[in-house]
Amino acid sequence: xxxxxxxxxxxxxxxxxxxxxxxxxxxxxxxxxxxxxxxxxxxxxxxxxxxxxxxxxxxxxxxxxxxxxxxxxxxxxxxxxxxxxxxxxxxxxxxxxxxxxxxxxxxxxxxxxxxxxxxxxxxxxxxxxxxxxxxxxxxxxxxxxxxxxxxxxxxxxxxxxxxxxxxxxxxx
Numbered sequence: 516x517x518x519x520x521x522x523x524x525x526x527x528x529x530x531x532x533x534x535x536x537x538x539x540x541x542x543x544x545x546x547x548x549x550x551x552x553x554x555x556x557x558x559x560x561x562x563x564x565x566x567x568x569x570x571x572x573x574x575x576x577x578x579x580x581x582x583x584x585x586x587x588x589x590x591x592x593x594x595x596x597x598x599x600x601x602x603x604x605x606x607x608x609x610x611x612x613x614x615x616x617x618x619x620x621x622x623x624x625x626x627x628x629x630x631x632x633x634x635x636x637x638x639x640x641x642x643x644x645x646x647x648x649x650x651x652x653x654x655x656x657x658x659x660x661x662x663x664x665x666x667x668x669x670x671x672x673x674x675x676x677x678x679x680x681x682x683x684x685x686x687x
Contacts, residue, residue, distance in 0.1 A: 526675060528668045532659055535652040542671050545640040546678035550685070552610035552634055554674055556580035561588070564673040567598065568666045582607055586615070610634060623661075625654030643671075 528542045544551050554560045558576040565573045567590040575589035587601040602617035613632040618624070629648040634641050649655035 526672075528664065528671055530659070530664050530667070532655060533646075536649045536655050538647045538649070538655060538658060540645045540647075540667060541642060543637065543640060543642050544671075544675055544678050546681065547610075548634040548636050548641045549610040550678055550681050551641045551643060551674075552613070554677060554681075555613060555632065556607070560677065564677045565670050566590075566673060567670070568592070569669060571598070580604065580607060605629070624649060624658060626650035 526543065528540065530538060530540045533539050554564060556578055557580075558578050561576045561578065562573050565576075565588065567573060570593035571590045573588055574591045575587070578584070578586040582604055584604045584607075585601065586604065588599065590598045592598070599620040600617055601620070602615045604613070604615055606612060606614035611634050613630075615630050615632075616627050617630060618627045627650065631646045631648075633644045633646075635644070647655075647658070649658060
């Protein structure tokens with residue numbers, strides 16, 4: 516059950532613009548918050564589920580999961596192109612909250628984006644809520660129009676499969 520009182524099924528990504536500068540993404544996972552959180556901050560797990568756009572893959576991942584720690588992702592596309600993002604962890608509360616400030620090397624987001632990820636045990640697993648705050652409404656609207664939901668949905672589907680495998684292994 517989300518803060519707005521709406522129960523969302525696992526596996527359904529919802530993306531909505533809120534206010535002038537925010538994008539809120541929610542999705543349920545049939546795994547406990549501890550497993551979801553670990554997958555968000557562990558480089559070996561990120562490499563398995565964060566492929567980026569269709570045809571791309573995450574090839575390098577550094578993530579220092581402490582407050583003030585830094586992270587960097589490098590993706591390669593099907594024609595050799597690359598895309599990279601880096602950021603700083605502003606807050607980490609295991610296993611329920613992660614706040615980062617991120618920027619892509621080519622700055623397609625218009626500047627730094629603050630991402631607040633909250634994980635809530637909803638009784639059936641975990642509800643992930645990611646709130647991205649963009650530098651301006653124009654930047655937020657450009658992100659919404661970019662087709663980002665396709666990459667996010669594909670990545671979360673990969674994450675769902677990884678979590679299902681981990682959760683089943685942990686129950687044995």
